Each structure stands twice: as C-alpha cells, then as structure tokens.
Amino acid sequence: APTWLPCGRHRLDLSYPRVMGILNVTPDSFSDGGRHVALDDALRHAERMLAEGAAIIDVGGESTRPGAQAITAQQELDRVAPVVERLVCELDALVSVDTSTPAVMRQTAALGAGMINDVRALQREGALEAALGTGLPVCLMHMQGEPQDMQQAPRYDAPIEEAVMDFLETRVAACEAAGLRRERLLIDPGFGFGKTVEHNLRLLNRMDRMTRFDLPLLVGLSRKSLIGKVLGRPVEERLPGGLALASLAVERGARILRVHDVGPTMDAVNMTWAVLREGCEND
Numbered sequence: 001a002p003t004w005l006p007c008g009r010h011r012l013d014l015s016y017p018r019v020m021g022i023l024n025v026t027p028d029s030f031s032d033g034g035r036h037v038a039l040d041d042a043l044r045h046a047e048r049m050l051a052e053g054a055a056i057i058d059v060g061g062e063s064t065r066p067g068a069q070a071i072t073a074q075q076e077l078d079r080v081a082p083v084v085e086r087l088v089c090e091l092d093a094l095v096s097v098d099t100s101t102p103a104v105m106r107q108t109a110a111l112g113a114g115m116i117n118d119v120r121a122l123q124r125e126g127a128l129e130a131a132l133g134t135g136l137p138v139c140l141m142h143m144q145g146e147p148q149d150m151q152q153a154p155r156y157d158a159p160i161e162e163a164v165m166d167f168l169e170t171r172v173a174a175c176e177a178a179g180l181r182r183e184r185l186l187i188d189p190g191f192g193f194g195k196t197v198e199h200n201l202r203l204l205n206r207m208d209r210m211t212r213f214d215l216p217l218l219v220g221l222s223r224k225s226l227i228g229k230v231l232g233r234p235v236e237e238r239l240p241g242g243l244a245l246a247s248l249a250v251e252r253g254a255r256i257l258r259v260h261d262v263g264p265t266m267d268a269v270n271m272t273w274a275v276l277r278e279g280c281e282n283d
C-alpha cells in the first residue's frame with residue numbers, strides 16, 4: 001500500500017497508522033441554540049480532535065442512522081459546506097467528507113476538502129464522475145442495502161469476508177475503468193453496514209486478507225453496536241471495547257481508524273504500532 005496519499009494540498013503520511021476524528025453535523029447536533037452556535041461548537045470539537053492527534057476530520061451531513069429519512073442534496077450541502085469551509089480556512093485541517101452525493105463531493109472539494117469518504121462506494125448516479133473530477137482520494141466502503149433497512153436481516157451466500165472483498169474488488173475495478181487512479185483509492189469493510197454481530201466479528205478476525213488489495217485500509221468501529229451487543233454496554237460506555245478493536249484492526253492492517261475518542265485511540269494505536277514496528281526492523 002502507498003506510504004503516503006496526496007489529499008488536495010495535504011500529504012497524508014500512511015507509513016504508520018493514523019486517526020480520523022468524527023465530526024457529526026446532522027441536525028440533531030444542531031438541536032441546541034441554532035446554526036452559528038452549532039458551527040462554533042463543531043469548530044471547537046474539531047480543534048480539540050486535531051490537538052489530540054487526529055490526522056483527518058471526517059464531516060458527515062447525512063444521518064446514516066437506520067430508519068433516518070433521506071435528505072436532499074441541498075440540505076446535505078447546507079449542513080456540510082459551512083463546516084468544511086471553516087475547518088479548511090481557520091484550522092487548515094485535512095477534511096474528509098462523508099457523502100455519497102455528487103454535488104456535495106464537487107462543492108466541498110472546491111472549498112478545500114482533502115478526501116471523499118463514500119459509504120456507498122461511488123455507486124450513486126454521477127458519483128464516480130464527480131469524485132474523478134475532484135482529483136481527491138476516495139474511500140470505498142462495503143454496505144449491504146441502505147441505512148434504512150440494512151440491519152433488518154443481513155445475510156450472505158458466501159463467507160462475509162469473501163462477500164466484502166468481492167464487492168470491493170468490483171468497485172476498485174469500476175473506478176480504475178473510469179480513470180480513477182488506484183493510488184487515489186482506500187478500502188473499508190464497513191463494520192455495522194448490513195452485518196450481524198457475528199459477521200462483524202468474523203470480518204475483523206479475517207481482515208488481514210484485505211491487505212492483498214495493496215490499498216490503504218480504513219475502518220470504523222468506534223462506539224458501534226457490535227461492542228454494545230458483545231459487552232452489553234450503552235453507546236457512552238463503549239470506549240474500552242472500541243480501543244480493543246482499534247488495536248486488533250491495526251494488527252490486521254488498518255491504517256486509518258475513524259473514531260469519536262481521538263486521544264485515547266491515539267495511545268492504543270501508537271502502543272500497538274510500537275510492538276508491530278519493533279518486530280519487523282530487528283528480524
């Protein structure tokens with residue numbers, strides 16, 4: 001996999017695992033005193049995650065919560081654009097935009113976003129062309145179904161890791177066929193997106209097989225329901241479980257960890273990396 005990734009005006013060093021901080025800008029995060037307060041809060045939250053070591057800030061406007069009703073491209077843009085603009089202009093942050101919407105990809109790239117994070121792997125009409133036009137790297141994630149229905153009855157004919165890798169293989173091929181250079185691609189197994197707990201656990205256990213793509217591996221495990229179901233913890237008590245998963249993910253090849261709790265994850269990831277890196281050099 002490449003040891004660094006051009007992300008707009010940023011150059012992301014991937015020779016060691018990096019942490020991506022989650023910045024949620026869906027309306028519930030605007031529930032308090034209106035947009036400007038929320039915007040300032042978002043900036044402060046991002047500033048804190050950067051200070052704790054986040055290499056990337058992931059900004060998502062579409063609530064992928066199961067059962068959430070779909071929003072228009074304009075609504076998504078109205079949420080995301082102001083935040084991206086201030087993150088870029090005031091913090092010079094490397095911003096990834098969690099979107100499947102072509103117009104949002106184009107407009108946020110124009111505002112200085114450095115990466116596209118598409119949970120639908122550029123399958124929407126016009127998404128591939130839009131991503132290509134931005135020149136930005138793109139994370140292709142596996143999801144079965146849509147957030148509205150993906151968790152009702154996840155099932156696969158093949159073992160989960162094979163189904164996920166087959167899907168990602170087809171999406172990587174589609175991108176390359178459309179002229180999106182392989183050096184611009186990242187892959188992500190999509191934990192929790194149309195998978196049972198067993199699917200998620202098996203997928204992480206066998207995730208080292210995804211290194212065969214020779215592409216940077218991004219994973220999102222933070223506070224997810226698989227932690228809740230295995231440990232019986234509510235979402236606000238899932239950090240220890242999440243740190244265990246982050247360490248395992250790094251050991252199995254993950255290079256970008258998408259998390260809520262940046263500081264603690266930095267320590268777990270750096271501790272894990274110190275062990276893995278040491279073993280290699282002094283063979």
Ligand SMILES: Nc1nc2[nH]c(S[C@@H](C(=O)O)c3ccccc3)nc2c(=O)[nH]1
Nearest residue numbers: 064065066117139141188190191219220
């Ligand atoms: N690349 C990449 N992008 C991501 N965006 C998300 S949203 C997810 C969450 O729990 O954060 C989520 C899922 C369902 C409802 C709410 C929130 N998860 C990932 C991931 O695993 N990989």
